[in-house]
Amino acid sequence: MRDDDGGAGLIPGLDEVPRAAAERPARPGKRGRAAARKGALTPADTLPVARVAVDVPLAHLDRPFDYLVPARLDEQAVPGCRVRVRFAGQLVDGLLLERVAESAHEGRLAYLERVVSPEPVLTPQVAALAREVADRYAGTLADVLRLAIPPRHARVEAETPPAAPAAPAGGPALDPGPWREYPAGPAFLAALADGRAPRAVWTALPGPAWTAAIARAVAVTLAAGRGALVVLADGRDVARADAALTAELGEGRHVALTAELGPAERYRRWLAVLRGAVRAVVGTRAAMFAPVADLGLVVLWDDGDDVHAEPHAPYPHPREVLALRAHRGGAAALFGGFTRTTETTQLVESGWAHALAPERTRIRRVMPRVRPAGDDAELARDGAARTARLSHLAFETARRALADGPVLVQVPRRGYLPGLACGRCRAPARCAACQGPLALRSSHAIPYCRWCGRIAGDWRCPACGHIRVRAVVVGARRTAEELGRAFPGVKVRTSGRDGVLDTVGAEPALVVSTPGAEPVADGGYAAALLLDGWVLLGRPDLRAGEETLRRWMNAAALVRPSAPVVVAAEGALPAVQALIRWDPVTFAERELAERRGAGFPPAVRMASLTASPAALRELLAEVRLPEGAEVLGPVPLPAPPSAAPADAEGRDRERALIRVPRRAGPQLARALKEAQGVRSARKAPETVRIQIDPLELV
Known part of the structure; x- marks a missing residue:
């Protein structure tokens, strides 16, 4: 099968079927012959063979299967419609890719059981795109189609579609x-x-x-x-x-x-x-x-x-x-x-x-005025700025800006005190049951475990025996509480996972928000404070600098032109310098050059393989990697935070990374998919999770 632009078909290799096999007439299967003898089923007169993408996400079955179209379903079985077919003795869903006159299958063909809906929900363009996406990410067509096509609602399909609105005369092309x-x-x-x-x-x-x-x-x-x-x-x-x-x-x-x-x-x-x-x-x-x-x-x-x-x-x-x-x-x-x-x-x-x-x-006319709170000049004027969360510069900036409008305060962590440590030896406070991190929900609450939820009212430091805890990381709610005491009489509003604000008015207020939840202020913010920069920059992540700059600039873009922005970080850091100059392009070019020299994405293609140690080693032994491939690991991974110790998902898991030059990316995806197909055909008890170019490598 070939798509509209004459490119490769939906399934690579399908066009190489020998001509003799392709010209064999389609024959009904055993069940179909029995029904035909009773006069119940006969093949359609034209294009009697339907190629169906069966909704089975097994790698070794990632190809279309041929079925006969009964004469009674001839008009309904249109390319792109939803069908039900019998597969491995069960009725499963599928999408009809196309109808052809002959089948390359040498055996008997079963009939389509029924057409769920004659609505052609899969267009040829989306079908070809889904096939290409599946191949690029070492996945299956069934998985991609599940993402591409929403579930059916029969009542909605039966509604009379609204008429398309008439296009307005002329167009906006003359006015940029x-x-x-x-x-x-x-x-x-x-x-x-x-x-x-x-x-x-x-x-x-x-x-x-x-x-x-x-x-x-x-x-x-x-x-x-x-x-x-x-x-x-x-x-x-x-x-x-x-x-x-x-x-x-x-x-x-x-x-x-x-x-x-x-x-x-x-x-x-x-x-x-x-x-x-x-x-x-x-x-x-x-x-x-x-x-x-x-x-x-x-x-x-x-x-x-x-x-x-x-x-x-x-x-x-x-x-x-x-x-x-x-x-x-x-x-x-x-x-x-x-x-x-x-x-x-x-x-x-x-x-x-x-x-x-x-x-x-x-850019200079509309960008904000960014000042770092951790540079040498600021520390010389305010010796406490090195340890204080809200330096004198940030405090004075907020105080002056509140006379003109709202002030945005970005805090990297949600919650009250999401990280605790021993008050004496500073050792991290851990749950006695699962070793998860302890946290506080409010000033009057008892520490609890963020993993298993157990209350740790009788916690005692295993290192020094101390019973008191101190904050390691301060969340948005605690920050709002501190700002409320520092600015009495000023309204403090929060925006985060517990409640995201879309907009705020132009009246003076302190808006405390986590990254990505910043509301838009009417007329723009009078100032912005970007707190705890070390939390973002200190993450063990390849994209820490890039992601930090993105979060800072998205928040700073909400302030008025030339309004002050204070960032709690050292001014010499590359991300801070890019923010001060409002120059993300130079930062990205420098970041790409460094990754190219170190051999990290996107300069190379990389695949992440995650599974139990036995399953991971089995797949690595099966896969035929392209020339120049480099296997990094496997290394053990921590249990998921939401998994209890006895949970099956909390079993030991490892991850391996495979790195290849960019030109070898398609070969790597194909090799991993073939190896996954071999394990699938063997009915391996565990599936290896494969991610091409994952967002996180650590």
């Missing part, structure tokens, strides 16, 4: 709008208006105008007669972009896809996209597979946010999926953010995309 701030912005819009496929890595100016810029790019794409797809990190960003698109396009010309909609409404909107009622989509990572017709533009905002990482196999990242969609469909691509990741920097260096950034003079 927010893109006027970027030297290459008008040219980018002109290319979209001409139906071309420009690809850009966009470094956005601080402020809220990024949603309007995306909306204008989508409007120009729709005016050119093509569709657009926008993927954002969370529901709050989707709501902001949704409002901007409504203001730009008008009502009914786009849909927003988020998990908060509920299954029925989400499926209703997804069907509107599938049926062509709307041609613009904005949503979270699941929307990366949305079946937009004649896709002309893909947009990804803040690709470094770890919320984009898919937690389900085969763990595809929207950046890679959207890049594949742009490449396959000849669509434009726009990957934007206030910062730049090493992955998008590599896209620019390779020539796949071009940089789209403002001029330095414009």
